Amino acid sequence: MKKRLFTPGPTPIPENVALAMAQPIIHHRNPEFIEIFSRVNENLKYLFQTKQDVYTLTSSGTGAMEAAVANLLSFGDKAIFVNGGKFGERWGEICRAYGVDAIEIKIEWGRAVTPEEVRDELKKHRDVKAVFVTHSETSTGVFTDVKELAEVVHENSDAVIVVDGITSVGAHELYMDDWGLDVVITGSQKGLMIPPGLSFIALSEKAWKMVEKSNLPKYYFSLKKARKALQNGDTPWTPAIALIVALDVALKMIKDEGLENIWKRHEKLSKAVREGCKAIGLKLFGNPPSHAVTAVYFPDGIDKKEFQKVLKYKYGITVAGGQEHLKDKIFRISHLGYYDEIDIVGVISALEMALAEVGFDEFKLGDGVKAVQKVFAEYEKIEVKQGGNDEFLSCCH
Amino acid sequence: MKKRLFTPGPTPIPENVALAMAQPIIHHRNPEFIEIFSRVNENLKYLFQTKQDVYTLTSSGTGAMEAAVANLLSFGDKAIFVNGGKFGERWGEICRAYGVDAIEIKIEWGRAVTPEEVRDELKKHRDVKAVFVTHSETSTGVFTDVKELAEVVHENSDAVIVVDGITSVGAHELYMDDWGLDVVITGSQKGLMIPPGLSFIALSEKAWKMVEKSNLPKYYFSLKKARKALQNGDTPWTPAIALIVALDVALKMIKDEGLENIWKRHEKLSKAVREGCKAIGLKLFGNPPSHAVTAVYFPDGIDKKEFQKVLKYKYGITVAGGQEHLKDKIFRISHLGYYDEIDIVGVISALEMALAEVGFDEFKLGDGVKAVQKVFAEYEKIEVKQGGNDEFLSCCH
Structure with missing residues (x-):
């Protein structure tokens, strides 16, 4: 996995x-x-x-x-x-x-x-x-x-x-x-x-x-x-x-x-995570939000351990739990460092699937990912510097 | 290099x-x-x-x-x-x-x-x-x-x-x-x-x-x-x-x-370094000697910087210098950790060549290596556990 x-x-x-x-x-x-x-x-x-x-x-x-x-x-x-x-x-x-x-x-x-x-x-x-x-x-x-x-x-x-x-x-x-x-x-x-x-x-x-x-x-x-x-x-x-x-x-x-681009990327990815979570009915913890990590309340009534297990052992995704008195109240999704848009789509889609599997039904599959994509669409395109062939690559064997 | x-x-x-x-x-x-x-x-x-x-x-x-x-x-x-x-x-x-x-x-x-x-x-x-x-x-x-x-x-x-x-x-x-x-x-x-x-x-x-x-x-x-x-x-x-x-x-x-074998190996390699150094006319510093590192006096009259340069930039070998008041008096050869017999032959042969190149002539090329080999011959053979083919390998292409 x-x-x-x-x-x-x-x-x-x-x-x-x-x-x-x-x-x-x-x-x-x-x-x-x-x-x-x-x-x-x-x-x-x-x-x-x-x-x-x-x-x-x-x-x-x-x-x-x-x-x-x-x-x-x-x-x-x-x-x-x-x-x-x-x-x-x-x-x-x-x-x-x-x-x-x-x-x-x-x-x-x-x-x-x-x-x-x-x-x-x-x-x-x-x-x-x-x-x-x-x-x-x-x-x-x-x-x-x-x-x-x-x-x-x-x-x-x-x-x-x-x-x-x-x-x-x-x-x-x-x-x-x-x-x-x-x-x-x-x-x-x-x-x-x-x-x-x-x-x-x-x-x-x-x-x-x-x-x-x-x-x-x-x-x-x-x-x-x-x-x-x-x-x-x-x-x-x-x-x-x-x-x-x-x-x-x-x-x-x-x-x-470039530092400014990196800061912008973290702003964008963190906003996408927050919007994705909200769209699937999750409540955010803490304000104002850091661009490094998003804290999210566990939804009421789900089996938290099972949710975590599905996330980790079915989809290979490790998020962090809460600390001290927040231990069983929140979990934390980090988007600090080496992450891009597709990573965020990945983690939100996994959240959706894991939540659905433990019986949380306040959203439809895809709601979170859609919200994530909408955030990305709002942000200005960053100039992609690529030389050479812009065509789709042909297949070789 | x-x-x-x-x-x-x-x-x-x-x-x-x-x-x-x-x-x-x-x-x-x-x-x-x-x-x-x-x-x-x-x-x-x-x-x-x-x-x-x-x-x-x-x-x-x-x-x-x-x-x-x-x-x-x-x-x-x-x-x-x-x-x-x-x-x-x-x-x-x-x-x-x-x-x-x-x-x-x-x-x-x-x-x-x-x-x-x-x-x-x-x-x-x-x-x-x-x-x-x-x-x-x-x-x-x-x-x-x-x-x-x-x-x-x-x-x-x-x-x-x-x-x-x-x-x-x-x-x-x-x-x-x-x-x-x-x-x-x-x-x-x-x-x-x-x-x-x-x-x-x-x-x-x-x-x-x-x-x-x-x-x-x-x-x-x-x-x-x-x-x-x-x-x-x-x-x-x-x-x-x-x-x-x-x-x-x-x-x-x-x-x-096995720890006992590792201790024995360090004893053997350190003894070989000492004997190799003595055979090329180098004087050892410090006693009793550690099995981890051997300190050696620079021979009188050689250009120490040039010696070090030849060793490092011609033969790719880094040894350590002396510290504090021993800075220009000794250099230190380590044989701690991942070393074997051939490594020791290598470092002693490089010492010989570098010393000869800076004009130190109290030995003949090969004297040090010979002394090293003699030490190895003294030590009991360690049982080599190897399965499969004991023949020389044939060449494939």
Whole structure:
């Protein structure tokens, strides 16, 4: 059976990226790798839309979150974090593990924090050093306007704004420098289309000044060590070489497609998923919606396990479940990374068939796919650059 | 040009292991992965010769070193570390970064610590909580008898012994449980024959009791979180899936060959490298020698850069240089992981040719290879299990 992942990490790996990993291993201090790594570092700046260096860490995205906390702050520092989902909550957990005084803005999971809520909290705590937010909350499929939040943070405090872009980088518009985002982090198995194992972090000048003063313990995730090593085009510890070789190929694909086109594609595909779901009578969870992942309520009365089984074992499709208290309430369809229109038609058609098989009858087969196609028809045609033969190919044998 | 790595990490990746990484990515919570990960976990216990669980971290080996320090100790705890090379020194750096009172046994780089030196230090500091040692010091090619040290530590203190097995696991005899090693760590791009990006750590019951009490900050490297996740066959953070899929293949190869055979092979190949080097007039650095890497003095009077260039760009062979104050004094030939007799003949013959080309004339071409072959002849034949046709193959076209 063909297997198709629609999970928000790992996301599908393009075949050329996967094969790049199988090439003979090269030493990270040999010229071949230094050339690759220097190209990767340039392309990561493009991805983050920053002039700052982007540091590649060998860890999951959580490692980069920890690097942000441990390198920016000191014992007893005050920080605000927005808990609107499992990954927002994680900022608080990390801060507290390090003895940071973490002030929580707890919002109902499924909505975004408002600028006013952040402003109010900043006014209550004038000495806050950092504000931790989540651009695309993977657990709820909710998008937060971090451009707006950055303005609020900078107008009302001297704090830095730290953005979890793990499922937004490569899916949502993001201009690190222009928007005044002090720290942006992301992970590899998301919009970057490579397997898990790498995370990324970039810091503004202001954030680097905090790094100089930070007294929290760190070694493996020390960004000062990373900066010193990068001055020689190197990493402080042996990096995940095979993943960086894959990243090089993936970043070239991203550059070729163009960030604006990629953001547009994610907008289009996510809209299609939402319209497709609505057309078959499914209720969406969370608002405003992320372009990376769509959260959908299980319809009432169906056998959820059976539905999931049909989807996975009859149609080969893995979607994600809900997390924490949303575990049996929602499921999540990812469209982050290496997806196109036909993939979306595929997943919506599978949803239709699986739902019909478990007795959900509030729609007619094809309703969802039709809605998906209508969204695609609305969007401007993207110029297809193809040389050579435009005829249908003849058959050879 | 064919490229051959003789570096102590990354080490060569078997082709089947490399291709495993290029397979379609699977989700770490899908049954396919859970099956792989559970087999990996069983085979890691065999590799470490322990009944304890071995935890797989997504990081370089340094991450596992940090995990050991941050999870075992508390602020102000006393620990002893042996600095007999760059990696022994690193134990001290990590301890100090975490506010641990790190007592250094500094020995001349190139020799191993003696049991007496460790005993003396333990007697001076009765309240030491941990002793950090290096089984195979990659920077000097020196082997330390950790079995003997474990006895000394247990007889003279209540401290745990923590062993850096990064370049010893899979090369040197190591029985974690039988020898009373409380903590053993290793890395992926070494004896395990997969690319960098994973590290491994196992803890004795006694070490786990210290973990319960430790107050040093940690989150990503929290072993309590790792233990809790492993109870469900899981990891707390998304693991480097592609590397674990590769690891599964590599561990099956290790099991098929058998640990005792692998240790014997490393002993034989390392002895052959040493004898080959001596036969061409090269002086060995460090004693007793590790089976993972051989450190060799550059001969006097040769152009070192030119020698390295010929080796790398004419014969495609990368060896490692010296580190820190040994930078221009020694080079290091690794024979850790996926190497056989013919590889060793290859590297020694390349050394001969490169040395001859830069004017070093204290040997005759072939002297080194001859010495290598003599070592191989001394060793017992390993039974070759091959079915089918034992005739020379006929040619087909």
